[in-house]
Amino acid sequence: MQTYGHFINGQWILSGEVIPVINKYTNENYAMIHEADGETVAKAIEVAKKTIERVELTATERYEIIMNASKIIEQRKSELANILVIEAGKSKKDALMEIERGIQTLIASGEEAKKLAGHGVALPNEHSKMAFTVRVPVGVIVAITPFNFPFNLTVHKIGPALAAGNAVVLKPAEVTPIIACKLAEIFKEAGLPDGFLNLVNGRGSIVGDYLLENPNVGMYTFTGSPKVGQYIKSKSGIRKVTLELGNNSPNIVHEDVADIEKAVNLCVTRGFSNAGQACISVQRIYVHENIYERFVELAVQQVQQLQLCSAENADADIGPVISEREAMRIESWIDEAKTQGAKVAIGGSRRGNFVEPTLLIDVDDTMKVVCEEVFGPVISIQKYASFSEAIERANNTTMGLQVGVFTSNIRNIMYSTKKLQFGGVIINNVSTYREDLMPYGGVKNSGVGKEGPAYAIQEMSEEKLIVLDY
Numbered sequence: 001m002q003t004y005g006h007f008i009n010g011q012w013i014l015s016g017e018v019i020p021v022i023n024k025y026t027n028e029n030y031a032m033i034h035e036a037d038g039e040t041v042a043k044a045i046e047v048a049k050k051t052i053e054r055v056e057l058t059a060t061e062r063y064e065i066i067m068n069a070s071k072i073i074e075q076r077k078s079e080l081a082n083i084l085v086i087e088a089g090k091s092k093k094d095a096l097m098e099i100e101r102g103i104q105t106l107i108a109s110g111e112e113a114k115k116l117a118g119h120g121v122a123l124p125n126e127h128s129k130m131a132f133t134v135r136v137p138v139g140v141i142v143a144i145t146p147f148n149f150p151f152n153l154t155v156h157k158i159g160p161a162l163a164a165g166n167a168v169v170l171k172p173a174e175v176t177p178i179i180a181c182k183l184a185e186i187f188k189e190a191g192l193p194d195g196f197l198n199l200v201n202g203r204g205s206i207v208g209d210y211l212l213e214n215p216n217v218g219m220y221t222f223t224g225s226p227k228v229g230q231y232i233k234s235k236s237g238i239r240k241v242t243l244e245l246g247n248n249s250p251n252i253v254h255e256d257v258a259d260i261e262k263a264v265n266l267c268v269t270r271g272f273s274n275a276g277q278a279c280i281s282v283q284r285i286y287v288h289e290n291i292y293e294r295f296v297e298l299a300v301q302q303v304q305q306l307q308l309c310s311a312e313n314a315d316a317d318i319g320p321v322i323s324e325r326e327a328m329r330i331e332s333w334i335d336e337a338k339t340q341g342a343k344v345a346i347g348g349s350r351r352g353n354f355v356e357p358t359l360l361i362d363v364d365d366t367m368k369v370v371c372e373e374v375f376g377p378v379i380s381i382q383k384y385a386s387f388s389e390a391i392e393r394a395n396n397t398t399m400g401l402q403v404g405v406f407t408s409n410i411r412n413i414m415y416s417t418k419k420l421q422f423g424g425v426i427i428n429n430v431s432t433y434r435e436d437l438m439p440y441g442g443v444k445n446s447g448v449g450k451e452g453p454a455y456a457i458q459e460m461s462e463e464k465l466i467v468l469d470y
């Protein structure tokens with residue numbers, strides 16, 4: 001069985017308590033990781049700091065290394081996708097799609113390396129001075145990543161961070177760390193000098209504080225739950241932070257939707273892909289009362305087509321959720337909604353860590369399955385009477401990452417883009433729509449700062465002003 005430690009200065013260091021990484025399909029041990037102690041974390045940060053003091057890569061060199069990494073990943077696509085199937089419990093198609101998206105995210109990051117530049121600054125009261133800005137690396141960036149897209153979301157952090165010339169200390173989610181360990185090795189093979197990308201393994205509740213307390217870190221980039229995001233913000237002082245957090249994504253389908261079948265298809269396929277474990281998964285659907293019955297009927301028919309994967313067959317549509325504990329939590333939320341009056345239109349059962357794709361109706365906005373983040377294959381469908389009511393109910397949340405709206409009325413489109421309090425408003429597609437180059441990030445408790453390589457590279461570099469007095 002493979003055991004991974006901590007990747008520091010281009011070498012694996014095997015130290016600290018050993019914890020298992022589970023195969024999410026079989027619940028058997030798949031690999032082992034060591035958990036970093038305070039000394040190991042301090043060493044990783046020290047190495048990262050010394051590396052950027054000692055080595056400066058040109059933008060073209062950074063671009064070439066990132067492109068090399070993307071080519072290695074392309075060649076090893078199916079092997080890497082298989083790791084995602086095992087450690088994250090993905091279906092094969094979701095795993096492959098994630099690797100393919102990660103390649104595109106990397107290529108876009110490499111391209112940004114060559115474009116990063118400051119700009120001229122006007123000094124209207126001066127005769128003999130000129131000013132301009134340059135963009136310089138922040139320094140050491142700590143990247144903390146979640147379990148649900150452990151490849152692409154890691155690439156979204158280390159791609160732009162390295163493109164901007166920073167050194168990185170990565171802490172992957174302890175339940176899905178192996179794909180990140182492979183990435184560290186791939187970057188070394190791609191020609192990244194030792195020390196630019198370091199990785200420490202272990203549980204966030206243990207390793208997190210060592211990372212957060214170290215004064216040599218210039219920035220934290222985090223994707224994960226709002227609870228941990230708030231903790232990181234509270235501990236990081238005045239250092240830079242980007243937080244990509246949760247959502248309970250609403251989607252509005254108005255009576256004038258151009259193609260109801262397309263809307264249903266998108267809601268169902270994108271609500272249940274990755275077993276609903278995406279921060280922008282379709283969770284709450286608000287459907288106009290005139291088309292509600294038809295929408296529910298079509299949605300049930302569509303869900304009937306979906307097949308659960310199994311340990312023998314990951315070729316089907318929906319894999320397990322990340323752990324049996326999470327599956328039980330999701331089941332308990334469904335059961336609680338039922339006791340509060342919700343009806344299961346289809347699904348609703350759990351077997352081990354597999355949860356059936358579930359559609360709930362007769363729900364209300366106070367039920368957990370609606371007002372909190374389910375992070376599982378559970379969608380609720382509610383009816384509304386007026387478009388403004390739907391907008392109000394979509395906004396009635398502490399979160400605000402992305403929202404989908406289906407309408408063919410230009411006034412409704414303009415009204416919704418103005419009124420919806422979300423980082424992204426997706427018209428005639430679902431909240432789950434994401435092209436990796438887009439600016440991506442939430443408002444309210446969904447976070448601060450933007451991802452998408454062109455935006456993340458700005459967050460991960462400082463704008464330095466230069467004034468020349470001649």
Ligand code: NAD
Nearest residue numbers: 145146147172173204205208224225228244245246247279
């Ligand atoms: P999580 O917050 O439990 O863990 C995320 C990472 O934080 C892991 O690496 C974990 O080890 C680490 N961590 C945990 N406690 C820590 C601490 N005290 N200090 C420092 N690090 C700590 O999240 P998760 O369960 O892995 O992922 C699910 C959550 O992520 C959901 O809420 C989801 O919406 C969110 N998410 C958001 C986005 C986005 O882009 N906005 C994308 C994917 C997932």
